[in-house]
Amino acid sequence: MPYFDAATSAPLHPVARQALLAALDEGWADPARLYREGRRARLLLDASREAAAEAVGCRPDELVFTASGTQALHTGIAGALAGRRRAGRHLIVSAVEHSAVLHSAAVHEGQGGEVTEIPVDRGGRVDASLFVRALREDTALACLQSANHEVGTVQPVAEIAEVCRATGVPLLVDAAQSLAWGPVEGGWSVLTGSAHKWGGPAGVGLLAVRKGVRFSVQGPVDERESGRAPGFENLPAIVAAAASLRAVRAEAAQEAARLRELTALIRARVPEIVADVEVVGDPERRLPHIVTFSCLYVDGESLLHELDRAEFSVSSGSSCTSSTLTPSHVLKAMGVLSEGNVRVSLPPGTSRDDVERFLTVLPDAVASVREKLGAPVGDASPSGLEELILDTLGKRCPLPVIELAKAIGRVVAGGTVTVISDDEVAELDIRAWCHLRGHEYVGEKPADQGWAYVVRRLI
Amino acid sequence: MPYFDAATSAPLHPVARQALLAALDEGWADPARLYREGRRARLLLDASREAAAEAVGCRPDELVFTASGTQALHTGIAGALAGRRRAGRHLIVSAVEHSAVLHSAAVHEGQGGEVTEIPVDRGGRVDASLFVRALREDTALACLQSANHEVGTVQPVAEIAEVCRATGVPLLVDAAQSLAWGPVEGGWSVLTGSAHKWGGPAGVGLLAVRKGVRFSVQGPVDERESGRAPGFENLPAIVAAAASLRAVRAEAAQEAARLRELTALIRARVPEIVADVEVVGDPERRLPHIVTFSCLYVDGESLLHELDRAEFSVSSGSSCTSSTLTPSHVLKAMGVLSEGNVRVSLPPGTSRDDVERFLTVLPDAVASVREKLGAPVGDASPSGLEELILDTLGKRCPLPVIELAKAIGRVVAGGTVTVISDDEVAELDIRAWCHLRGHEYVGEKPADQGWAYVVRRLI
Structure with missing residues (x-):
């Protein structure tokens, strides 16, 4: 595999x-x-x-x-x-x-x-x-x-x-x-x-x-x-x-050129075949063999399991993967989405066929996890609200963001959704979601339990 | 080998x-x-x-x-x-x-x-x-x-x-x-x-x-x-x-019994076939595979080289061996001779034949080093002195002890030989030599250069 x-x-x-x-x-x-x-x-x-x-x-x-x-x-x-x-x-x-x-x-x-x-x-x-x-x-x-x-x-x-x-x-x-x-x-x-x-x-x-x-x-x-x-x-x-x-080292120059093409292919294709995805990392000044992306409304561990079932071994900087409960400090420092994170790092000798096959199975793997988690499909029916408060206490990543995405259509443009969450990565992922979807991240403040994250609908 | x-x-x-x-x-x-x-x-x-x-x-x-x-x-x-x-x-x-x-x-x-x-x-x-x-x-x-x-x-x-x-x-x-x-x-x-x-x-x-x-x-x-x-x-x-x-572990009991016999053989035979040797370590409460002895008038490094030439790989706690210039702290703590030290530690599977062959080549190896170093042979001609001072400054182990051994016969019983030495192991080895040869180690005091070690001839 x-x-x-x-x-x-x-x-x-x-x-x-x-x-x-x-x-x-x-x-x-x-x-x-x-x-x-x-x-x-x-x-x-x-x-x-x-x-x-x-x-x-x-x-x-x-x-x-x-x-x-x-x-x-x-x-x-x-x-x-x-x-x-x-x-x-x-x-x-x-x-x-x-x-x-x-x-x-x-x-x-x-x-x-x-x-x-x-x-x-x-x-x-x-x-x-x-x-x-x-x-x-x-x-x-x-x-x-x-x-x-x-x-x-x-x-x-x-x-x-x-x-x-x-x-x-x-x-x-x-x-x-x-x-x-x-x-x-x-x-x-x-x-x-x-x-x-x-x-x-x-x-x-x-x-x-x-x-x-x-x-x-x-x-x-x-x-x-x-x-x-x-x-x-x-x-x-x-x-x-x-x-x-x-x-x-003797093989490095040739292999680097080959793998750089393959990772460039992944960088280009993933956003085309998977909705709501962010390819992260510098697009030019980068190692030849690594490409990383994060998928909205997906948790890293489930996605890894789906890909493993499809016979692909990748890692993730998401929280809730393996023994760690915090998201990668790297993604955090970059301010990018941490949910549904996948790092692909190709060993020398990786074939183009395997990469093509990976791109074939990826959309289904993401869709399968999104379906299980109840990710938003289409827009929510507008309710014309100015303000909405979502209590997601006790819910772990990516559920708070999924609820936010489902609710944002219920407020008018200019209205706010406040997400109450005690999940450690909520701020990172809500900020990243706003960045991806073109909404405004207003700020956060302590709530009775956890924190309140305020988002303004812009579009 | x-x-x-x-x-x-x-x-x-x-x-x-x-x-x-x-x-x-x-x-x-x-x-x-x-x-x-x-x-x-x-x-x-x-x-x-x-x-x-x-x-x-x-x-x-x-x-x-x-x-x-x-x-x-x-x-x-x-x-x-x-x-x-x-x-x-x-x-x-x-x-x-x-x-x-x-x-x-x-x-x-x-x-x-x-x-x-x-x-x-x-x-x-x-x-x-x-x-x-x-x-x-x-x-x-x-x-x-x-x-x-x-x-x-x-x-x-x-x-x-x-x-x-x-x-x-x-x-x-x-x-x-x-x-x-x-x-x-x-x-x-x-x-x-x-x-x-x-x-x-x-x-x-x-x-x-x-x-x-x-x-x-x-x-x-x-x-x-x-x-x-x-x-x-x-x-x-x-x-x-x-x-x-x-x-x-599955082989341990049987192999321990077998190696214990082989090391017991070395313990018993070495003093019979090599003069002026001290087998060190507890004779009963010991590991099955290790036996250690020290040879007077020999330096460890030369002896290791002689044994290596004879195709036996052993180690030594002597000074001047390998990268270390100080004798083993273990031999020092035991107060035993450090010069001409040899540790034999048998790996599982060692054959009796190899051990017998080791015992065959050892006496020649020791004799060859002793000859090169001019170790004492027979007693020195008595000079009837009450007191003798030997300046061995600049000479390294085992030369000070060799000179002492050559000189002791020149003083009368009850007379003293004082060895002036700046070699770090002189005290240890002169003490051990006295212990082995039945003379009295009187003590040491600082000299103009190095230390003066006083030995009283008893027999």
Whole structure:
């Protein structure tokens, strides 16, 4: 069945599999030991580091392997912040960073540090001038992803890196989503990556720290990986990670062009074949393999199940999906609709046929969920009201928006509908609904229970 | 070539290899996702957790998988200390814990915590009464390994766990070396393990925290592994780890009996075939597969190279081996000879033939190193001196001891030899030499350069 969730985890690249098998035989011993098996392991580790460093665009002695991309981020942020403690305790992150970055930022704040979150535009792109303006004398570190993991938007890293360098603030770049496609351009100071995002195995992250960047690893360490990643090296996986990074890079230019066409096809076709849909993310400055859209009057989990039944595996930034009850902070920061959200991220090798088939099953999948939820069909019979209050307490996304959509026709143009809701995403989705349908979002105020969201009918 | 360093990393068990291959196909997706590949991954993760928990002797919801045994220890110690912050900030560890425990203890001390290190006897075993006496009202956590990784000595865990439980102090047990042989008995609170020690793959550790133990994970976390081990699960390796733990346990009783005989053979034979050797570690209460000995007038690195040339891979706790310049803290804590140290740790399946062959090549390997270093042969011609001073400044282990051994015959019985040395291990090895040769270690005092170590000839 077509797996369209490469941005969560790419299927293992054949080269990774082959290298992993070979290294299970040749690279299981401790590279710190002096005997034959240890020396062989050391050679493999050194060669892997050289290959990875070349792909990243740094010196081998600037790069260490960690147990995951998350660990690389946690270690990189804590180490860079501690290394710059004398400069101050101010941390800058974009609002759409991976949660691992935001978790690190929250810990920093909990320890008395200060965090500035830089907002993004409706396309998910950070405003470089806002980012630059946030730089202060006491800024210890700035963090910016190379590209967003949920909507694929590429960030202005080179531009921001230049200003950071000029002001002496180190820039950490989370390159997890883009490393498969090429090195990160510009003068970054710290860079992280995650092998299972590019078709390598799980269990391997990259942390590169440029020479000259003040860096002080926090917590207990040992003599492994230059004292930056404690614990026995996962060498077979490291070998597989490095080999597959080299392999995907060799195919990157051609595959990027091919996948970009396929995601462009989805971007163009989805609004034609599904009503009330918003394609999100920057239409131009984007990764080749990711496309994300949200469907009104649909809950993400049900839509995922429908698509799964139709044999398509995608993910969703909607609330109520999987173990999370809050919507994606990325969609929230972008101010776009979070309900009925679908992220399609194509692994290398995805065929046009599969994408065409996805576009064939999507409308039925959406229609099926909408039908079950009682989504509005046609306009409600006008009642000529000036004002209407909808009590949707206890109802979860997307029900409050469905009720709003059904009710809006009952008030006159210029009239208001007030939705009382205790659903966490109500504001985001009501705002986004107004944006999509051309109505005015007037504002919100606390109600006896939950909040009252006021919408003015314009058309 | 025979690999006798299982205590560093065991070769991959065939079951682990098989399970890893299967899980690369079935378990590469994100277990937190709702689609088919994700649900399949979740099932594999759940089944692995159940299998591992059964082997450990805990409930599945008490056990999480970490990226390494080291990470399990760092997380376990920091989490247990933080969970008990109200009780106090006193931490107890044995002096022969794995360096990952001692690194955590050092960090705790650096943050204002207090650490008590419990000494061990010459066999490497912690005195339970000393351990118990160290428990205080403000003790937040006590740490004790199930068995020592360098000399194989089994620790009195059950006895200490009982007292800890009675006094309300949680006991963390590092079970890395013993999990292959059976569960840890007694009422431990936190337990850690490392898959590559039992023939599983690298990249997987275990952290079990009993229900009711106050535990507060430090640093950034996410929703994975109950919030105790952030980052994408390394599922193929987890599956392989759990499967191989079950497999080695099925073979454990029989294999333990077989390896115990082989290590007993080494323990008995080495002193017969090599002069001036000390077999270290508790002769009875020990792991089946580990035996350690130290050879006078030999440096560990040269001996390892000689054995490697003879196709045997062993490790050493001597200084000057591999990347470390200090002798093993374990040998130091035991007060035994550190020079010419060899640890033999037999992987399951080791044949008697290989062990016999090891015993055949060992004497020549030792003799060859001794010859190169000019180790003493026969007694020095007596000079009838009352007192002799040896300047060995700048000479590294084992040269100061070799010079001492050559000189002792030149003083009369009751006379003294004073060794001036700036080698870090001189005291340890001169003390151990006196113990082995029946002379008196009088004491040490600072010299103009280095230290002066005074030895009285007794026989």
